[in-house]
Amino acid sequence: xxxxxxxxxxxxxxxxxxxxxxxxxxxxxxxxxxxxxxxxxxxxxxxxxxxxxxxxxxxxxxxxxxxxxxxxxxxxxxxxxxxxxxxxxxxxxxxxxxxxxxxxxxxxxxxxxxxxxxxxxxxxxxxxxxxxxxxxxxxxxxxxxxxxxxxxxxxxxxxxxxxxxxxxxxxxxxxxxxxxxxxxxxxxxxxxxxxxxxxxxxxxxxxxxxxxxxxxxxxxxxxxxxxxxxxxxxxxxxxxxxxxxxxxxxxxxxxxxxxxxxxxxxxxxxxxxxxxxxxxxxxxxxxxxxxxxxxxxxxxxxxxxxxxxxxxxxxxxxxxxxx
Amino acid sequence: xxxxxxxxxxxxxxxxxxxxxxxxxxxxxxxxxxxxxxxxxxxxxxxxxxxxxxxxxxxxxxxxxxxxxxxxxxxxxxxxxxxxxxxxxxxxxxxxxxxxxxxxxxxxxxxxxxxxxxxxxxxxxxxxxxxxxxxxxxxxxxxxxxxxxxxxxxxxxxxxxxxxxxxxxxxxxxxxxxxxxxxxxxxxxxxxxxxxxxxxxxxxxxxxxxxxxxxxxxxxxxxxxxxxxxxxxxxxxxxxxxxxxxxxxxxxxxxxxxxxxxxxxxxxxxxxxxxxxxxxxxxxxxxxxxxxxxxxxxxxxxxxxxxxxxxxxxxxxxxxxxxxxxxxxxxxxxxxxxxxxxxxxxxxxxxxxxxxxxxxxxxxxxxxxxxxxxxxxxxxxxxxxxxxxxxxxxxxxxxxxxxxxxxxxxxxxxxxxxxxxxxxxxxxxxxxxxxxxxxxxxxxxxxxxxxxxxxxxxxxxxxxxxxxxxxxxxxxxxxxxxxxxxxxxxxxxxxxxxxxxxx
Amino acid sequence: xxxxxxxxxxxxxxxxxxxxxxxxxxxxxxxxxxxxxxxxxxxxxxxxxxxxxxxxxxxxxxxxxxxxxxxxxxxxxxxxxxxxxxxxxxxxxxxxxxxxxxxxxxxxxxxxxxxxxxxxxxxxxxxxxxxxxxxxxxxxxxxxxxxxxxxxxxxxxx
Numbered sequence: 001x002x003x004x005x006x007x008x009x010x011x012x013x014x015x016x017x018x019x020x021x022x023x024x025x026x027x028x029x030x031x032x033x034x035x036x037x038x039x040x041x042x043x044x045x046x047x048x049x050x051x052x053x054x055x056x057x058x059x060x061x062x063x064x065x066x067x068x069x070x071x072x073x074x075x076x077x078x079x080x081x082x083x084x085x086x087x088x089x090x091x092x093x094x095x096x097x098x099x100x101x102x103x104x105x106x107x108x109x110x111x112x113x114x115x116x117x118x119x120x121x122x123x124x125x126x127x128x129x130x131x132x133x134x135x136x137x138x139x140x141x142x143x144x145x146x147x148x149x150x151x152x153x154x155x156x157x158x159x160x161x162x163x164x165x166x167x168x169x170x171x172x173x174x175x176x177x178x179x180x181x182x183x184x185x186x187x188x189x190x191x192x193x194x195x196x197x198x199x200x201x202x203x204x205x206x207x208x209x210x211x212x213x214x215x216x217x218x219x220x221x222x223x224x225x226x227x228x229x230x231x232x233x234x235x236x237x238x239x240x241x242x243x244x245x246x247x248x249x250x251x252x253x254x255x256x257x258x259x260x261x262x263x264x265x266x267x268x269x270x271x272x273x274x275x276x277x278x279x280x281x282x283x284x285x286x287x288x289x290x291x292x293x294x295x296x297x298x299x300x301x302x303x304x305x306x307x308x309x310x311x312x313x314x315x316x317x318x319x320x321x322x323x
Numbered sequence: 324x325x326x327x328x329x330x331x332x333x334x335x336x337x338x339x340x341x342x343x344x345x346x347x348x349x350x351x352x353x354x355x356x357x358x359x360x361x362x363x364x365x366x367x368x369x370x371x372x373x374x375x376x377x378x379x380x381x382x383x384x385x386x387x388x389x390x391x392x393x394x395x396x397x398x399x400x401x402x403x404x405x406x407x408x409x410x411x412x413x414x415x416x417x418x419x420x421x422x423x424x425x426x427x428x429x430x431x432x433x434x435x436x437x438x439x440x441x442x443x444x445x446x447x448x449x450x451x452x453x454x455x456x457x458x459x460x461x462x463x464x465x466x467x468x469x470x471x472x473x474x475x476x477x478x479x480x481x482x483x484x485x486x487x488x489x490x491x492x493x494x495x496x497x498x499x500x501x502x503x504x505x506x507x508x509x510x511x512x513x514x515x516x517x518x519x520x521x522x523x524x525x526x527x528x529x530x531x532x533x534x535x536x537x538x539x540x541x542x543x544x545x546x547x548x549x550x551x552x553x554x555x556x557x558x559x560x561x562x563x564x565x566x567x568x569x570x571x572x573x574x575x576x577x578x579x580x581x582x583x584x585x586x587x588x589x590x591x592x593x594x595x596x597x598x599x600x601x602x603x604x605x606x607x608x609x610x611x612x613x614x615x616x617x618x619x620x621x622x623x624x625x626x627x628x629x630x631x632x633x634x635x636x637x638x639x640x641x642x643x644x645x646x647x648x649x650x651x652x653x654x655x656x657x658x659x660x661x662x663x664x665x666x667x668x669x670x671x672x673x674x675x676x677x678x679x680x681x682x683x684x685x686x687x688x689x690x691x692x693x694x695x696x697x698x699x700x701x702x703x704x705x706x707x708x709x710x711x712x713x714x715x716x717x718x719x720x721x722x723x724x725x726x727x728x729x730x731x732x733x734x735x736x737x738x739x740x741x742x743x744x745x746x747x748x749x750x751x752x753x754x755x756x757x758x759x760x761x762x763x764x765x766x767x768x769x770x771x772x773x774x775x776x777x778x779x780x781x782x783x784x785x786x787x788x789x790x791x792x793x794x795x796x797x798x799x800x801x802x803x804x805x806x807x808x809x810x811x812x813x814x815x816x817x818x819x820x821x822x823x824x825x826x
Numbered sequence: 827x828x829x830x831x832x833x834x835x836x837x838x839x840x841x842x843x844x845x846x847x848x849x850x851x852x853x854x855x856x857x858x859x860x861x862x863x864x865x866x867x868x869x870x871x872x873x874x875x876x877x878x879x880x881x882x883x884x885x886x887x888x889x890x891x892x893x894x895x896x897x898x899x900x901x902x903x904x905x906x907x908x909x910x911x912x913x914x915x916x917x918x919x920x921x922x923x924x925x926x927x928x929x930x931x932x933x934x935x936x937x938x939x940x941x942x943x944x945x946x947x948x949x950x951x952x953x954x955x956x957x958x959x960x961x962x963x964x965x966x967x968x969x970x971x972x973x974x975x976x977x978x979x980x981x982x983x984x
Contacts, residue, residue, distance in 0.1 A: 030969065038657070045661035052376035065969045066372070067735050071528025072510045072517060076734075079524045105510075105517050107527070153783055159515030181470075181782050182513050184775070187650040187660075194648070197469030197783070206664070210649045210671020288667060321515075373969065493877045497838060500870040500877070504845050507867045514863035519848045542914075549910050550903035716942025717934075717952060723914050724930045728960065728972060731926070737973050740918050748911070755898050756831050774866050781860025 025264040027062045027089055034092040036077025038070040041185060042123070042206070046253060047093045049285060050276055057279065059272045062089075073097055073158065075107040082113045084258040088265040091117065091257045096162045098252065098305075099312040103322055104160035111305055114256035115266060118273045118297040119304065121286055123251035125166055125202045125223040126236060130193055131216050138220040138242035141200065142174050149177035155189045155198035158182055160321040163189070165312070166202045166223060166249050168319035173245050193217060204251070205233060205290025224248045230287055250292065252308065254301070270297045332679065333455050336687030339680065345388050348381075349688060352389045353696050356396020357703065363404055363412040363537050363729040367397035367655035375662050383666040384684040388692075390659045391642075391685060395692045397655070398638045399443055399700045402631060403707055406435045408722060410541035412729070414532055414768045415598035415634040418606040420540060421761065422619065422626030429622055432708045433563065437570040438624055440700040442581060442631035445574070447693040449585040449632075450592065450639025455686055458675075461640070462647035465593040470779035471790045473594065475800035477773035478791075480600040482807040483607030484765055494758045502766025505530045506774075513778045525738040532768045534730045534739045538746025539753075539760050541726055545719060546751040567701075573624040580609045584629040588636025592652055593644050598637035599768050605633035611810070639689065645670055646682055830898040832885040835878040842874035913937060925975040927957040 033051060037043040044066070051064040069077035074097040084090040092114070102109045127138060135141035145152045156163025159182045167180050181198055183189045186207035193201045194216045201208070202223065209232075211217040221242040227234045239247040255273060257266065276282055277295050286293050296304060316322045339345065359370035370393040378386035401413040406423035419439065426435040453461060468476075508519045509529025520526040574581060584605040591597035591604070609629035610619045619626050641652030649671030651657035663670045668678055675682050710718070730743040753760055777791075784790030792798050845867055852864030888895075899907065913933055920929035934953035938944045964970045 030971065032971070038654075041657075041661075045664055048372065048375050048661060049665050052379040055376070056379070063969060065971060067971075069528075069735060071734065072520070072524075073515070075510075075517075076524065076528045079527075104515050107517075150785070158512055161515070179782065179785065181779055182515070183779070184512055191466065191644075191648050191650045192469060195466035195469060206669075210669045210673050214672030216672065284667065285665075288669070289664070369970075491881075493881050497874055497877045497881070500873045501838070501841070503870045504841075504867055504874070507870075511863050514852075516852060516863045518852060518863060518867060519845060521848065545910060546907050549906045550900055551906075714942065714944075716938050716944065719910065720913075720930075720934050720937040721956060723917070724926075724933070724956070724960075727918065727921075727926060727930075728964065731973060732970060735971075737922065740921070740973075744911075744915055744918060751907075752830070752834055752898075756834055778860050784860075786856070786860050 025088070025262065025268050027060055027268070029089055030062050030065045031060065032090045033064045033066045034077050034081055034090065035066060035068050036070065036074030036092060036094060036097065038068060042204070043093050043095050043253070044068060046120075049281075050093075053276055053279060053281055054272065057275065059275055072105065072107065073101045073161070075101050075105060075109065078102075078109050078114070079107070081256065081258050082109060086260040087258050088261045088268075091255055091269060093253070093255055095123075095253060096251045096312070098254075098256075099309050100161050100165070100316070103313060103316055111256070111309065113259055115259055115261055116302045116305055117255040117257050117266060117269045119252060119254040119294060119301050120273065120277060121253045122292040122294045123204050123253060124228055124233075124290060124292060125162070125249055125251070126205060126208070127170075127200060127220045127223065127239075128190075128193060128203055128208055128212075128217045129200045129220060130196055131218045132196075133199070133218070135220070136218075138237070138239070141220055142170070142176060142243065145178065146174065146176040150179050152178055152200065153198040154178040154180050155183055155192050155201045156180060157184070157186050157189055160316065162249065162251050163202050164321065165315050165319065168321070169223075169247060169249065169315060172318065173247055174243065190217070206288075209290060224250060228290065228292075230290060233290060252305070253291070254305070273297075329456055332683045333687065333690075335680070336683030336685070337690060338687070339384060339684035340388065340687035340691045345385055345684075345688070346691070348385050348389045349392045349692050349695060350699075352392025353396040353399075353692060353699055356393035356398075357400035357403075357696075357700065358396075359393065360397030360400025360412060361403050361707075363410045363533065363541070363726060365729060365732055366401065366413050367394040367653075368658050369732060370394075370397060371655055371658040371662070375658065375665065378662060379665070383663075383668060383678075384681055386662065386666060387659065387681065387685050388688040390662055391688055392692045392696075394638070394655045394659070395447075395689070395696050396699075398635055399440060399696050402439050402443075402634070403436065406439060406627075407432060407707060407711060408541060409544040410722075410726065411536050412533075413598075414536075415602045415630075415637065417536060417540075417599075417761075417764055417768070418602040418630035419627060419634070421606065421630075422621070422623050424544075425620065426622035426624075426627065427711070431566070431622070432711055433566040433704060434570050435622075435627060436704045436707060437567050437701065438573060438627045439631045440697060440704070441570055441574055442584070442628045443635040443700075444693060444697040445581055446585040446588050446632035446635035446637075447639050447689070449582075450589045450636045451686070451689045451693065453589050454640060454643055454689070458643055458647060461593060461643055462672075465644055465648065467796055468594060470776045470783060471793050471797045472800070474773065474776040474780050474791060475797040475804065476591065476594065476600060477769055477776060479800050479804040479807070480604045480607075480769060481765070481773075482804040483604045483611070484762065485607075485808060485811065490757055494756070495762055498753070498758045498760065498763040499766045502763035503770040503774075505535065506767045506770030511775075513775050513782075525736070528734055528736065530742065530767070531730075531733045531739060532764075533733050534742050535746050535767055536764060537726045537730055538743040539750035539764065541722070542743065542747025543750025543754055543760070545722065546747060547754060549719075570624075574628065577625045577628050580612075580625045580629050581632050583608060584632035585636040588633035588638075589640040591633075592637030592640030594652070597641065598634050598653060601633040601637040602630035603765055603769075605629040611807070639693075642685070642689070646674055646685070647672060649674075828885055828889045828892075828895045832882055832889070835881040835885065839875055839878040839882070842871045842878065845871035846875070909941060921973055921975055923975045924977055926973045927961045929975075930957045 033047050035044050035047045047066045054060050054064050081090055081092045098111050129135055154167050164180055167178055189201050190203050190208045192198050194211050208217055219236045221239045222228055222236045225248050359365045371390045402416045402419045405411040405416040405419040406427050409420050409424040411417045411420055423435045511518050587605045588601045591601035606629050609625050641656055644650045644652045645656045645660050651660050660670045727740045730739045780790050792801055849864030849868035853862040854864040854868035855862055917929045917933040931953050935949055939949045964972050
């Protein structure tokens with residue numbers, strides 16, 4: 001009788017524990033993975049890379065569906081996620097435009113309107129010149145720029161976005177002046193430098209690597225505290241080594257969800273993305289793309305995003321990009 | 324020597340593309356591509372983006388063949404709706420509506436479709452020959468195009484199209500200005516400011532070109548048709564073998580225009596978004612060089628041949644900057660490029676050296692896919708022409724449904740469907756009141772590209788407009804543009820002068 | 827026709843003025859490095875205002891001289907157009923509530939049944955099968971979620 005009682009208890013407990021396990025939230029319909037950028041760009045490629053991984057490793061019972069909402073430098077995408085309050089089936093992949101777009105355009109949106117999930121990686125920036133230019137080091141080039149303010153053309157993606165912010169950081173740190181020419185995308189920026197229409201760029205590694213290997217571009221300095229810890233890239237000096245001034249700018253590649261979702265729903269995504277970043281494919285991807293793997297979630301992530309926002313606001317105000 | 328090497332590599336590439344598995348993939352890709360191309364609003368870019376996760380499990384060469392074939396299929400399919408329903412599914416297919424739709428309306432839909440696909444075939448062949456043998460030279464040439472050169476190309480396109488206007492010069496101007504303004508709504512990349520959005524979120528995305536065209540051309544045309552009475556019968560459209568024969572004869576007759584269109588296409592295809600200016604420019608050049616100018620807009624064969632050859636030529640050569648420079652020549656190429664990165668291949672100059680088998684497999688598949696595509700489309704022509712026979716009371720609501728899906732799919736926004744209906748009404752009123760729609764659409768599609776190129780160039784020149792006349796490329800282009808712009812005035816003067824001499 | 831001509835031109839002129847207002851905010855001058863953000867739209871807007879002004883002027887002149895002229899829509903044509911426009915607009919509004927596919931079922935059925943006067947079996951078959959096929963192709967196979975409307979969540983069949 002006792003044994004029976006115990007086993008009944010066990011059974012009940014078993015069911016209970018199954019019940020508890022089931023209580024962990026699972027999506028019940030396809031998840032809209034909103035990319036606040038156009039098809040073919042860095043954010044889009046990453047989203048379309050993650051989606052099949054989710055299906056391949058069975059990380060979610062429902063598939064991820066990538067949807068581009070690129071209007072207004074991403075503002076449209078952010079606003080649509082913000083508008084889906086409480087819907088756990090909407091997430092977005094953002095770059096630094098999470099900060100720069102609302103600051104520069106005055107769109108009524110702040111990252112606090114979304115639920116932070118996780119930081120997946122950080123993107124490096126490198127100062128490039130054309131390989132036929134006479135400047136072998138960052139010092140030679142920046143000294144030449146200093147001599148003739150405004151003569152040298154710096155190509156970059158968009159206005160009041162990361163490339164221009166870095167340009168302004170360099171101008172203020174070294175007391176020089178570029179003429180900044182905005183283009184539509186990073187690939188375009190690199191090609192304009194190869195074609196000698198501009199004098200330098202601060203392209204991401206992935207945007208310029210192919211031209212570098214083909215001997216058309218020359219990297220001068222990495223814009224971070226440390227050298228890039230990838231085989232081909234660790235030969236490039238940091239700004240501090242080249243110029244004696246420490247300088248760092250890294251671009252966020254992170255995931256946010258709609259506002260007002262529950263803790264269980266957040267945990268589901270954090271757990272899923274953690275598993276994604278542990279796959280072999282992901283590791284190869286970030287090393288191919290010259291990214292810095294830097295997974296961060298929870299309150300640490302929110303705190304980091306808050307600091308980044310303050311940094312962007314400060315840099316953009318100093319640079320005259322916010323009026 | 325180089326050419327011989329390339330020939331050997333091409334043979335290798337062809338043998339890759341002809342493997343049964345790859346051939347099967349190619350046919351599947353082409354059929355999918357034709358379908359997404361036919362549906363307005365869905366293009367090669369959507370088709371490829373959707374398929375990318377599927378290609379994950381395939382070998383890279385097969386994967387790129389699949390995506391490239393979706394792209395070729397979409398190019399073939401893109402003009403079918405332009406011809407049958409006056410609804411261009413892709414920006415570059417707008418110029419085809421000018422003569423393709425009138426020809427189909429007069430009962431020669433079969434001939435128009437055959438002409439269109441044959442011109443596509445020729446444009447593709449010329450493009451792929453250039454691609455195979457002169458890729459490195461063309462890539463170097465493409466590098467010479469900075470903002471001033473791009474601006475010069477845009478100005479040349481507008482000059483070539485000056486004769487698109489209607490009877491009233493004032494109304495033509497209004498239409499052009501309106502197109503430019505619609506293009507400017509949303510984010511301005513040069514200043515980073517939001518323009519003409521008045522604080523509203525839907526306007527931030529701007530007006531999508533496809534949505535405007537579906538409304539202006541497609542719905543506007545439906546309204547014009549039903550105004551004449553709700554005819555419930557379909558149009559008689561039969562495809563006879565004679566149509567094919569006719570089309571072939573026309574191709575030979577207009578061989579010069581065909582060549583010119585293909586070459587313009589191949590040249591501009593190396594520029595991002597180049598297919599649209601190419602097809603407009605080819606149409607403009609064909610019209611200004613033609614003896615029978617009045618036939619244009621009423622179903623002239625050469626008015627179909629020129630833009631179609633240019634469009635497909637540009638589509639073919641758009642692969643070149645992706646392979647050699649790592650910049651996408653078209654939105655679809657941007658997606659395929661994203662795919663390359665996912666498969667672990669870095670697009671750009673090293674692709675040829677590090678993954679020669681892959682690149683030549685792709686080039687080989689262009690040859691194979693275009694021949695297959697041509698036959699597939701020709702085989703489908705009777706089917707497509709038969710759509711016109713469907714009763715109007717079924718066809719009309721289905722067209723509106725498909726248009727609504729297309730308008731929505733461009734940006735996944737409900738508001739775009741509302742815009743589409745609105746543009747339909749505007750299109751109807753404009754047509755009635757003689758505001759020409761074609762220049763407005765041209766301004767809408769090229770406006771933002773032209774404006775940013777002009778402003779980038781001026782930033783580079785520190786405000787000095789002389790930069791637009793920078794040798795060696797911008798200068799001749801600008802001179803040609805100015806010449807074309809003043810050509811109508813010049814020829815009037817000439818007539819007047821000779822008239823004076825006679826009296 | 828002439829009245830409509832004047833009204834449309836006035837409407838376009840209004841668009842021109844709305845554009846001008848925003849370009850003045852953006853700045854329409856020629857700055858240190860070329861034109862400012864509002865430069866091109868400003869002159870385009872100005873161009874529209876000036877051109878439409880002359881169109882209106884000319885319209886009024888001919889109106890006074892020759893009377894209203896032919897109506898813009900062929901006699902009886904307006905009813906025909908409304909037979910297309912109103913159901914289409916209705917479908918769009920309805921899709922905000924019940925989703926595009928379901929709205930299309932009603933739209934197709936209405937059009938084929940009431941306007942086309944077709945046999946009801948045909949009506950039911952076509953108006954159900956076409957949206958169902960597109961639903962499967964887009965929402966299920968290609969994973970392009972089409973608008974499902976406010977109530978769509980509750981109406982989803984599978």
